[in-house]
Amino acid sequence: MPELASSQTVEADIAILGGGIAALWTANILRKAGHGVVLLTNSDWGTGQTLAAQGVIHGGLKYALAGKLTDSSEALADMPGRWSLSLAGEGEVDLRGVTVLSPSQILWSLPSIASKAVAFFGSQTLRNRANPIPRKDHPAPFNTPDYRGQLFELGEMVVDPVSLVATLATPLNPFARKWTGSADWTIGTDGQVTDAIFPDQSGRHVTLRARHWILAAGAGNAALLRSMGRETPAMQLRPLHQVVIRSAKLPPLYSVCIGTGAKPPLVTTTHTASDGTPLWYVGGDLAETGVERSESAQIDFARARFRELLPWLDLSGAEWATIRVDRAEPHTGTGDRPPGAFVHRQGNVLTVWPTKLALAPNLASQVQALIGTTAGPASGTVAGLDTIDLPIPSVAKAPWDL
Numbered sequence: 001m002p003e004l005a006s007s008q009t010v011e012a013d014i015a016i017l018g019g020g021i022a023a024l025w026t027a028n029i030l031r032k033a034g035h036g037v038v039l040l041t042n043s044d045w046g047t048g049q050t051l052a053a054q055g056v057i058h059g060g061l062k063y064a065l066a067g068k069l070t071d072s073s074e075a076l077a078d079m080p081g082r083w084s085l086s087l088a089g090e091g092e093v094d095l096r097g098v099t100v101l102s103p104s105q106i107l108w109s110l111p112s113i114a115s116k117a118v119a120f121f122g123s124q125t126l127r128n129r130a131n132p133i134p135r136k137d138h139p140a141p142f143n144t145p146d147y148r149g150q151l152f153e154l155g156e157m158v159v160d161p162v163s164l165v166a167t168l169a170t171p172l173n174p175f176a177r178k179w180t181g182s183a184d185w186t187i188g189t190d191g192q193v194t195d196a197i198f199p200d201q202s203g204r205h206v207t208l209r210a211r212h213w214i215l216a217a218g219a220g221n222a223a224l225l226r227s228m229g230r231e232t233p234a235m236q237l238r239p240l241h242q243v244v245i246r247s248a249k250l251p252p253l254y255s256v257c258i259g260t261g262a263k264p265p266l267v268t269t270t271h272t273a274s275d276g277t278p279l280w281y282v283g284g285d286l287a288e289t290g291v292e293r294s295e296s297a298q299i300d301f302a303r304a305r306f307r308e309l310l311p312w313l314d315l316s317g318a319e320w321a322t323i324r325v326d327r328a329e330p331h332t333g334t335g336d337r338p339p340g341a342f343v344h345r346q347g348n349v350l351t352v353w354p355t356k357l358a359l360a361p362n363l364a365s366q367v368q369a370l371i372g373t374t375a376g377p378a379s380g381t382v383a384g385l386d387t388i389d390l391p392i393p394s395v396a397k398a399p400w401d402l
């Protein structure tokens with residue numbers, strides 16, 4: 001670290017490093033419990049995975065598409081209820097400022113598997129989670145005799161990640177700063193981290209002291225751990241290559257396509273760009289297998305897929321683009337998604353990966369259980385933060401807002 005002019009000390013009960021859903025949700029919960037929380041992020045709020053998310057608050061059904069309920073689907077089962085309470089202002093965090101883009105999603109089956117889908121979604125286990133939509137009520141773009149599959153309404157909502165990030169960040173802004181993302185750490189012989197030392201914009205040297213440290217930096221956790229001289233927990237990155245289709249002609253579509261494999265071929269959500277143009281943001285198997293394709297090959301593939309599955313849809317004049325984003329998670333050894341939100345404790349350092357936006361409430365509960373409810377000596381306050389010269393982060397733009 002270069003020679004710095006003078007020094008400032010900031011003292012918090014808990015320091016959270018990160019600026020996505022994991023940091024934001026957890027910080028709100030811990031502040032509500034009376035902890036003095038400081039947040040440091042290296043970019044604007046939501047950069048990384050959170051604003052790239054499709055906003056689906058999964059209840060786990062997507063992971064049950066292979067035809068049976070799995071660990072992943074069970075870990076997610078409570079989440080829609082906890083989000084709904086928060087959206088109504090009656091839950092653990094106040095999400096009344098969040099836009100619910102759709103209260104449910106449409107499951108649409110390929111015609112070839114319509115009878116299998118009817119049997120599965122109509123089964124006793126899934127009753128009330130996915131209800132058949134009569135043909136006369138089929139919404140666009142399925143309101144045509146050309147569509148010969150079966151539609152179900154899946155009671156899993158889709159939220160707008162931009163308003164979600166803004167709503168969670170607003171009450172935290174007085175306790176948050178944008179930093180360079182790295183520090184010199186003071187680590188005791190007992191492995192406890194006591195201080196982080198880093199420069200502010202005036203070239204002064206800031207010493208941040210905290211009782212607990214939470215690494216909630218998504219893909220940035222690996223570098224933070226390395227800078228502390230730690231190799232565990234190991235991280236895995238699973239890339240996605242999402243597709244964006246922009247056109248004023250697009251109807252709202254929040255849907256999961258059911259194919260023959262365990263993963264849905266297409267997951268489509270609808271968002272609105274800053275200039276008012278609607279866009280479909282498309283993930284699913286298309287985005288997983290698409291990591292091997294170039295941007296133009298991915299667009300060609302997506303065009304062909306839509307022509308094949310929804311040939312009547314008029315996409316003439318639409319603008320196509322792609323977005324590459326890595327999912328950052330604990331290393332599983334198999335390359336698969338871990339079954340639930342992940343929290344690892346070493347001394348007073350917690351490393352966290354929610355693995356799903358929807359699992360943020362579960363993640364925060366795990367953190368709270370490990371930290372306990374006893375707040376530090378100066379309950380709720382962060383001493384010295386106003387004396388350092390670092391900016392308060394703004395909300396970033398969603399990557400599809402091209």
Ligand SMILES: Cc1cc2nc3c(=O)[nH]c(=O)nc-3n(C[C@H](O)[C@H](O)[C@H](O)COP(=O)(O)OP(=O)(O)OC[C@H]3O[C@@H](n4cnc5c(N)ncnc54)[C@H](O)[C@@H]3O)c2cc1C
Nearest residue numbers: 020021022042048049050054055056218220355356357358
């Ligand atoms: C394309 C895509 C679609 C998805 N769709 C859904 C969905 O519909 N539903 C769902 O439940 N989940 C979805 N997910 C998963 C979900 O987005 C992630 O699990 C979740 O957003 C991870 O949040 P996070 O806070 O851990 O990480 P991130 O959102 O990546 O945030 C990490 C933050 O830490 C900051 N940072 C990095 N390094 C440092 C540092 N050194 N110091 C401080 N800050 C640092 C970064 O700038 C970043 O803002 C999707 C993921 C992707 C990629």
